[in-house]
Amino acid sequence: MKLFIKCTFALFFICLFGQVNAQQKNLLYFDATANYKRFANKDSIIYYLQKSKEVGVTDVIVDVKPISGEVLYPSKIAPVMKEWRGYTKTGNFDLLETFITEGHKLGLTVHVSVNIFSGGHNAFKRGIVFSDKKKSKWQSLNYTAKGLTPITQIENKWSAMINPANKEVQDYELSIILEIAAMYPKLDGIILDRVRYDSIEADFSPLSQQLFEKYIGAKVKKFPADIYTYDVNKKRVPGVHFKKWIEWRAKVIHDFFYTAKAALKKSQPQMIFGDYTGSWYPTYYEVGVNWxxxxxxxxxxxxxxxxxxxxxxxxxxxDLYTTGSYYYEVDKAEAANIDVTKVNRIEAGQGKGKDDWYTVEGSAEMAMEITKGKVPVYAGIYVEQYKQDEKQFIKALKMCRKKSDGVMIFDIVHVIEKGWWEGLKTGLTEAINN
Structure with a gap:
């Protein structure tokens, strides 16, 4: 009887405290354009999937819809990317089907990444907002210090973001999600990216004004000045409707997620529904997102x-949430040494402070805290941020594993170019101190 009680208690303890460990994943991202030529043949895909498995990766995320709005599978809805930076794919094989089939042979979980509200690549002037006159009207109208400007005309904007509040945009993007789900029923999960506005400057189109006025039940007397204005130093000054505007944009994104989930689960109920965002929650309201x-x-x-x-x-x-803990500083104690004049923070809504959530540890802790255990959280690192400091890279991997339910690595191209496979293995498999 005593033995039975001890065994029962032990089982209870494992169930209670082993839940997070059971969810622990190591996710490796495969960017579409950075790896376009590399994964133009099956042998290369198989080789790098095997390498990934050997170093402790459990899940791969295959980018099939980059920021240009083109896709890497034979879509009947979106334009298919057949060439990138002078390289044209040859042969006739399905890249995504290969990733799924070969990944499953190795016991890997295979997800796709789909960039949602990005309709073009400004630097290359390609994508749906450039090739389709109707969809060109979907592009974000940004309210800058120079006035209202279409995003394709703004320098230093890589992504030609489109208006998330536009019903035509939403329906189009949902159709792509559902097309992927229908074409690849053996796919394990779909992870959405860029389900957001371009920045605090977006979107100030007449449609957005109309929808916002409907939301608050009143006309905006001075638009966009009642949202915010710019002072003589080109700093934003909040207007009378600023907070409600922030609230409404968050509702737009929130509603899209729930619509997308319902549609996906109706089509393929077994598929994992995931999301990626930046980890900088205190400033992420600028892109209209409350994750x-x-x-x-x-x-x-x-x-x-x-x-x-x-x-x-x-x-x-x-079902899954991965967040970009994209900082060189790993421990919270390192925040005090941040030189804000040199930090590499170019992601949307990312500021230049020295708070401890500007570290891998601090941002992962914050993500776990504010998601309240509702979804597994995988803190992510941007490999290139560590330059030649492989020790800091390993330290960051371990910190993500320690402070969240696992780690997401962006991107395999940087691991390959740096030759950091052994470092990746150490960071993913070596015991971590609690």
């Missing part, structure tokens, strides 16, 4: 949030 749980109330901490903002958290809609 927290509805149980987290940011209005108690941040002056930009209304009491209603919490209603548009969407962590509960996800």
């Amino acid at each position: 927290a749980s509805k149980e987290y109330d940011p209005s108690l901490t941040f002056d930009w949030a209304t009491p209603e903002y919490k209603n548009f958290g969407y962590a509960e809609a996800l």
Whole structure:
């Protein structure tokens, strides 16, 4: 009887405290354009999937819809990317089907990444906003210090973002998600990326004004000045509707997630529905995104949030969430040494502060806290950020594993170019101190 009680207690303990370990994943991202030529043949795909498995990767994320809005599978909806930077693919094989089939042979979980609200690559002037006159009207109209400007006319914007509030845009992007699900029923998961606005400057089109006015039940007397203006130093000054505008944009993104999940689960209920965002939650409102749980109330901490903002958290809609803890500094203690004049923070909504959430440890802790256990969280690292410092890279991998449910690595191209396979293996498989 005593033995039975001990065994029962041990089983209970494992169930109680082993849940997160059972979810622990090591996800490796395969970018579409950076690896376009590399994965133009089956042998290369098979080779790098085997390498990934050998170093401890459990899941691969295959980018099949990069920021240009083109896709890497034989779509009947979106334009297919057949050439990139002078290289034209030859042969007739299905890249995604190969990743799925060969990945499953190795016991890997295979996801796709789909960039949602990006309709073109500004640097290369290609994508749906450039090739399709109708879809060109979908592009974001940004309110800059120079005035209202279409995003394709703004320098230093890589992604030609489109308006998330536009129903035509939403329906188009949903059709692509569902096409992938229908064409590849053996695919394990679909992870959405860029489900957001371009920046705080977007979108100020007449359609957005109309939809916002419907949301608040009143006309905006001075648009866009009642949202914000610019002072003589080109700094934004919030207007009378600024906070409600922030709230409404978060609702737009929230509603899209719930619509997309319902549609995917109706089509392929077994598929994992995931999302990637940046980890810098205190400034991520600038891109219209509230990736927290509805149980987290940011209005108690941040002056930009209304009491209603919490209603548009969407962590509960996800099966998987990965966040970019994209910082060179790993331990929270390293935040004090951040030189804000030299930090490489070019991601949307990312600021230049020295708070401890500008570290891998701090951002991972914050993500776990504000998602409230509603979804497995995988803190991600950007390999190139570590330059030649492989020790810091390994340290970051271990920190992600320690402080979240695993780690996401962006991107395999940097691991290949740096030759950091052994470092990756160490970071993914070596024991971590608790």
